[in-house]
Amino acid sequence: MIVDDEAPILVATDLTKSFGGTEVVKRANLTVKRGSIHALIGPNGAGKSTMFGMLSGFLLPTKGRIEFEGVDITHERPESVARRGLVRSFQISAVFGHLSVHENVRVALQRHAGIASQFWRSDAALARLDARADELLDMVNLTAYRDVLAVNLSYGRKRILEIATTFAVAPKLLLLDEPMAGMGHEDIDRVVSLIRHIAAGRTILMVEHNLSVVRDLCDSITVLQRGEVIAEGDYATVSSDARVREAYIGTEEED
Template identity: 70%
Template sequence: MVSTAERSRAAPGGAAPAPILNVSGLGRRFGAFVAVKGVDIRVEEGSIHALIGPNGAGKTTVFSMLSGFLKPTEGRIEYRGTDITGAGPTQVARRGMIRSFQISATFAHLSVHENVRVALQRKAGLAYQFWSPESRLDRLDARVAELLAEVGLAAERDTLAVNLSYGRKRMLEIATTLAVDPDLLLLDEPMAGMAHEDVERVVELIRRISDGRTILMVEHNLSVVRNLCDRITVLQRGEVIAEGSYAQVSANPQVREAYIGTEA
């Protein structure tokens, strides 16, 4: 099977595409503690790129800086060639880079359909029209149906989010993220806490939604990383110790000692 990254690289002329996200020398200190130091990450457009490492390696700190929730103390973040270092989460999201979180963020007592429709309101210019009749939102229903079909939740359209399984809630969260039409999707441990059957469903979902999009994900499940991701960056103690394909990083003795060996 040809990966999304390989399809992206097969551009006319054979020139390597410019990265959608280019991170150089990224660092973050908390007082005297250095959480992240000198991190370089290059994410190719159309790829599925994983950020892995043992607990405490700095993965979530890196994600928080990329998405604007935490300001770097050093380094540079470029998105589509524009310096966005230090931009806030709203500015980052408006540029097309959207983050999901480890904890599912849905409105528990709204239906699946209503959750996605809420997410669509900003893009449709209806986000703050609190006193408008609900019927004005009906024009969003066709797009809601498309998104629910895309993530495999069409049959749960009228189910309250609180009644979904954990795996289905993560699918709903992905649907609400897709509602804002991101170019780059940051997925923070999308498989965390899932049963095996839910992991398989979400892997297939990520594979489907990667068509025409770029995905950067933090993930602990190495089987998922091996089967899904085009490129992998490995962190240890806040620094990059390896980057490449799964075969390349898994053969690295430093990686095996820091991460894969402990998993085995």
Template identity: 60%
Template sequence: MNASVEQMERSEPRVVLSARGLRRDFGGFTAVRDVDLDVHDRRVHALIGPNGAGKTTVFNLLTKFLQPTAGKITLLGEDITRTVPDKVARKGLVRSFQISAVFPQLSVLDNVRVALQRKSGLAHQFWRPLSALNQLNSHAENLIATVGLTRERDVLAADLSYGRKRVLEMATTLALDPKVLLLDEPLAGMGQEDIGTIANLIREVAATRAVLMVEHNLSVVADLCHHVTVLQRGEILAEGNYDTVSRDPRVRTAYMGTEED
């Protein structure tokens, strides 16, 4: 565990996103059962598990793309169990999807400006001239620099590599100024250079807000995450820091089919 993780573990940040007794049934199949989850401010929390463990379903429940069959979800102390997804996002719970979601025919700068419009309220002011967006340029360029895309500022998103598209998506997500950021496999399909960029960015983001991430790259989880929840068949199998869960024989069996080293 690196020094930055150890330093943050000495503090006691508040719980900003919480789930209790979370359950989701699909007909006769229970995809998620009795999941309790606490995500703390200024920490990176990983949700891991083998394929089919229920990670994406949990994400969909937390962000309200699915309604829970049972259980309660709170955000910053407010019950959001029955709140619709767009209102949840406006309250500060923002999700970045596994598949890149940017506007391919817009430049990097314009993609970020579009995201900033929503936060600033300009998206609803259709009568304003296009030049009104220029007031967002400074903020957009700062975000672009933060994620290391300054050289691609005027490049169309369609012309970016897959990894750089994911970097751009991170910038557009941060433009919404989330209080809790949910990342669905943020490093999937990336080259080593982009993995380093995004991992460092996640670390920086977590200095001021909570991050909950689904990630299969366990070396990144070990380096970044303060708390790890392991799911198997829709239930919590183990939780704790990475060192604790990685030594758990049940987790070894779930991932490798054996308890042997």
């Protein structure tokens, strides 16, 4: 398939999701430009996680359409969406604590290579993945922790390891669900630098509560409130919008 580099990589049109008759997301539209860092923000309960669930195939929209690289993926399952290159990193760190940092990345590479469950493979056969695993660790500045058990990593470094395992599947569009959640300032600075680094030649869509991070990192921002898109544009545009300021009164400090 020939990809138009000028065309948006992801387009969601009139996305709606209802639970028990209640619309959590209401006719939301989202366009993500290829090569951009795009933030999806909003107060708690705005529908951000539900949007991510629909975009990644974990939730079926009640109405609406999702196109990835011009292909309708609205009804595709998560594994099919991921194979296309739209990959989600979850808010809660998901690494194997009893495996080393290097082994965690190699497991992710095994999955991508289709040999995750082929336990009869010899060490020699799996060793071909070691070089790529080490490249990924170098990319995220975890080489010094290569042989450390993941359970012994700080929370921030576990999140960074999770990003490395996500990149093992070679995403075209990476969905990051609150990558800074629960982090101190030092870890936040480290992850911001990492996202800037890995964004080169890739596209990132992130849910993030830390507005200073969004301001400094993101090219475009879409703001949700009560399931509806109320503003979109760069930080200067959305932050000057009266509806956005009203939505964040009393929440910016809390977030």
